[in-house]
Amino acid sequence: MITFAPGPSKVYDQLSTYLQDAFEQGILSANHRSAVFMNLYQETETLIKEKLHVPEDYKLLFTSSATENWEIIAQSIVENASFHIYSGSFGKKWLNFAQHLNPETASIKLDTETEVDVASLEIDEKFDLIAITQNETSNATEVRNELIREIGEKYPNKMIAVDTTSSMAGIELDFTAADIWYASVQKCFGLPAGLGILIVSPKAIEKCHSKGESGRYNSLSFILENAANYQTHYTPNVLGIYLLNRNLKDRPEIQETDGIIRERMKVLENTIAQSEKLTMLVQNPNTRSKTVMGISGKEDFISAVKKAAEKEGMQMGSGYGPLKPTSFRIANFPAITDDEFEKLIKFLKEY
The missing domain is CATH 3.40.640.10 (Type I PLP-dependent aspartate aminotransferase-like (Major domain))
Known part of the structure; x- marks a missing residue:
C-alpha cells in the first residue's frame, strides 16, 4: 500500500x-x-x-x-x-x-x-x-x-x-x-x-x-x-x-527538490482541473500549498474515491477536522517516487 x-x-x-x-x-x-x-x-x-x-x-x-x-x-x-x-x-x-x-x-x-x-x-x-x-x-x-x-x-x-x-x-x-x-x-x-x-x-x-x-x-x-x-x-x-x-x-540541495515538487504539483493541479468530478479545495494558486493538495466533493463521492484508491493499493489522506467528510488530501512529498506519482495521476484521470 x-x-x-x-x-x-x-x-x-x-x-x-x-x-x-x-x-x-x-x-x-x-x-x-x-x-x-x-x-x-x-x-x-x-x-x-x-x-x-x-x-x-x-x-x-x-x-x-x-x-x-x-x-x-x-x-x-x-x-x-x-x-x-x-x-x-x-x-x-x-x-x-x-x-x-x-x-x-x-x-x-x-x-x-x-x-x-x-x-x-x-x-x-x-x-x-x-x-x-x-x-x-x-x-x-x-x-x-x-x-x-x-x-x-x-x-x-x-x-x-x-x-x-x-x-x-x-x-x-x-x-x-x-x-x-x-x-x-x-x-x-x-x-x-x-x-x-x-x-x-x-x-x-x-x-x-x-x-x-x-x-x-x-x-x-x-x-x-x-x-x-x-x-x-x-x-x-x-x-x-x-x-x-x-x-x-x-538528498540534493533544496532548490532541486523544490523544482520537482512544484512541477509535480502543476501536473496534479492540471489533472484535477480537467476532472468533471474532482475539485481543488483551494482555488487561489497564491494561497494553495505546494506540498499538500486538498480535493473536495460530496461526502459520498469522497468516500468512494478513497475506497477505490485503496483497491488500487493507494491510501489517500482524510480531510482534517470539519473538512473530513467532504475532502481528502494528497501529500506531494519528496519521498514519493516518480512511479508512485504516475500511478496516482493515472488513477485520478481514470476515476
Missing part, C-alpha cells in the same frame, strides 16, 4: 538500509554525551545548513515534535504576547496553546482564498512576536516566502516565528526572513515520526537570553546551553537524528 497521507507520510525507500547501518554502527546504544553523538549533531547541523540553505549563524535544535515548539516559543521567547496569522486547524491549535500561557495572545484568521494584506496589517506594539503558519496541512494552504519577508520588514522589532511542518525539506524557504522556524520529520523529510526540528536566529537567541526564562524541562535557555556543545537537554531520539543525517546526505 502506497500512502499519500500528509503525515505521518511515506518514508524514503532507503530507510531500511539506514536502520541496518545504525544497528551495525552501534548508534542505537550511543550515549548522547559522547563524542559519537556530538559529532553526529554537529554534522547534521552542517548538512541542514548546506542542503536547506539555512544561514550559517542560525542554530539547529532538536525537540520531540513540532507541537512541543509551540510551548518553547510561548514560554521562552514571547515576553508580552504573540499575534498569530493562520487559516486552518493547526494554526488555530498553535494560537489556543499560546493563549493558555498568555491570555493576551491575539490573531487574524485568513480565508483560504485570501492572502494576508501586509499593507493594511496592523499589529499593536504590545505583541512582540508574530506567529505564521506557513503551510497549513489541514486545508492545504500556504503563505508565500515573499509575504513572510514583507511582514518581517514591516515589523523589524518583532520576532517572526514560522510553522513549516509540512513544507520544510520540500520547498525552498527563505530562512533569513524570520527568526524561528520549526517542523517535524514525518512529512517532507520522509522519516518516521518522533523528532522535531527548531531553527533559531541570533536575534531569537538574544531574545531568549533577554527574557531569562529557565527552570523548565524544555526551557529554550537550557536547550541552547546544551546545544552549544552539540548535546541535548534530555536523552534524545538518537536514531531519529541519525536517520535525518543519513537522509540529508542522500
Whole structure:
C-alpha cells in the first residue's frame, strides 16, 4: 500500500538500509554525551545548513515534535504576547496553546482564498512576536516566502516565528526572513515520526537570553546551553537524528527538490482541473500549498474515491477536522517516487 497521507507520510525507500547501518554502527546504544553523538549533531547541523540553505549563524535544535515548539516559543521567547496569522486547524491549535500561557495572545484568521494584506496589517506594539503558519496541512494552504519577508520588514522589532511542518525539506524557504522556524520529520523529510526540528536566529537567541526564562524541562535557555556543545537537554531520539543525517546526505540541495515538487504539483493541479468530478479545495494558486493538495466533493463521492484508491493499493489522506467528510488530501512529498506519482495521476484521470 502506497500512502499519500500528509503525515505521518511515506518514508524514503532507503530507510531500511539506514536502520541496518545504525544497528551495525552501534548508534542505537550511543550515549548522547559522547563524542559519537556530538559529532553526529554537529554534522547534521552542517548538512541542514548546506542542503536547506539555512544561514550559517542560525542554530539547529532538536525537540520531540513540532507541537512541543509551540510551548518553547510561548514560554521562552514571547515576553508580552504573540499575534498569530493562520487559516486552518493547526494554526488555530498553535494560537489556543499560546493563549493558555498568555491570555493576551491575539490573531487574524485568513480565508483560504485570501492572502494576508501586509499593507493594511496592523499589529499593536504590545505583541512582540508574530506567529505564521506557513503551510497549513489541514486545508492545504500556504503563505508565500515573499509575504513572510514583507511582514518581517514591516515589523523589524518583532520576532517572526514560522510553522513549516509540512513544507520544510520540500520547498525552498527563505530562512533569513524570520527568526524561528520549526517542523517535524514525518512529512517532507520522509522519516518516521518522533523528532522535531527548531531553527533559531541570533536575534531569537538574544531574545531568549533577554527574557531569562529557565527552570523548565524544555526551557529554550537550557536547550541552547546544551546545544552549544552539540548535546541535548534530555536523552534524545538518537536514531531519529541519525536517520535525518543519513537522509540529508542522500538528498540534493533544496532548490532541486523544490523544482520537482512544484512541477509535480502543476501536473496534479492540471489533472484535477480537467476532472468533471474532482475539485481543488483551494482555488487561489497564491494561497494553495505546494506540498499538500486538498480535493473536495460530496461526502459520498469522497468516500468512494478513497475506497477505490485503496483497491488500487493507494491510501489517500482524510480531510482534517470539519473538512473530513467532504475532502481528502494528497501529500506531494519528496519521498514519493516518480512511479508512485504516475500511478496516482493515472488513477485520478481514470476515476
